[in-house]
Amino acid sequence: MNTTLLVHSFSPFPTLSISVPDDTPINSVLPLLNAKYPSLPTAGLFLSPHSGLVAEDATIGSLCDEHESLLSLRLSPRLLGGKGGFGSQLRAAGGRMSSQKTSNNDSCRDLNGRRLSTIKEAKKLAEYLESEPDRLAAKAEAQKAKLEALERKLGITPSSSGAGSSKSPADSSEPPKLAGTKHRFDDTEYLEQSRDLVDGVKSAVSAGESESIPSSSSITNNSS
Structure with missing residues (x-):
């Protein structure tokens, strides 16, 4: 019994069709396609059903549903792999990120109903x-x-040391102690000028306030 294959290829090739026996392995379909379509390259290509990859020795009959004689396949180019190592680097980076991630449980509560942040x-x-x-x-x-x-x-x-130590008052080499000594300020002229300045400032402030605030009589006259 033969099965008709519809092979969906990539640009610029169209959808290909071929009829093969049910016992044909899937890896033998590509040479048959090349024999029917000589312009189709065979190097670096593979066939697979739309459900995913299958074993290369799987037969066409095993891929078809019962009582069906039509099977859709996909023709795809093989992708060349790199030198490797990127996956391990990615996993290592993910491990570092997960180890640095901090867990904030302050909004959780303990068995007594208190928040952990409060505790x-x-x-x-x-x-x-x-x-x-x-x-x-x-x-x-x-x-x-x-x-x-x-x-x-x-x-x-x-x-602490003043009670136990005694110094001779005749010791003239010791500098005079100014701290703790009261001094009287006798500059009367400065005191009078300072007092006059303070009185002048108070008078100016009082005059400004009296001008800015209207009298009660003027308010009464205006309201009437």
Whole structure:
């Protein structure tokens, strides 16, 4: 029994047709097509049904449905492969991407119904409060060291060592200590000028406010 084959080729070749016995292997159909169509090349081509690739020794009868004498095949060129290695590189890149992907579960809830983000914030707050004394102590130490450095720069004896140390008042080589000494400012002319300037500014502000805000009598007259 013969089966008619409809071979869908690629441009510029049209759809080819040929009749072959059912026991013909699929790899033997291509030489038969070349014998019928001499212009059709055979190198680098292969035949396959539309369902996909099949074994080269599969017969035409095994590819046909029962009681059918028509089979559609597809003629395709073979694609030359490269040197390889791209697939492994792609898999390695995918593995790196998946390892770098972080999972954010903050919106999830635990068995008690609390969000994980709330639990994390509570833990951070507890750790912060637990380390609060250490931070305060470090801050106090830094302020104390800064104050001692400033006292040394100004020539002030620290209070801790002032009770136990005694210096002779006749020591003239020690520079005079200016820190802690009260000074009276006796420039009366400057004080008077400063007072006059302040009074002038206050008067100007009061005059500007009185001009910008209308009096109650004028408002009454306008409304009437």
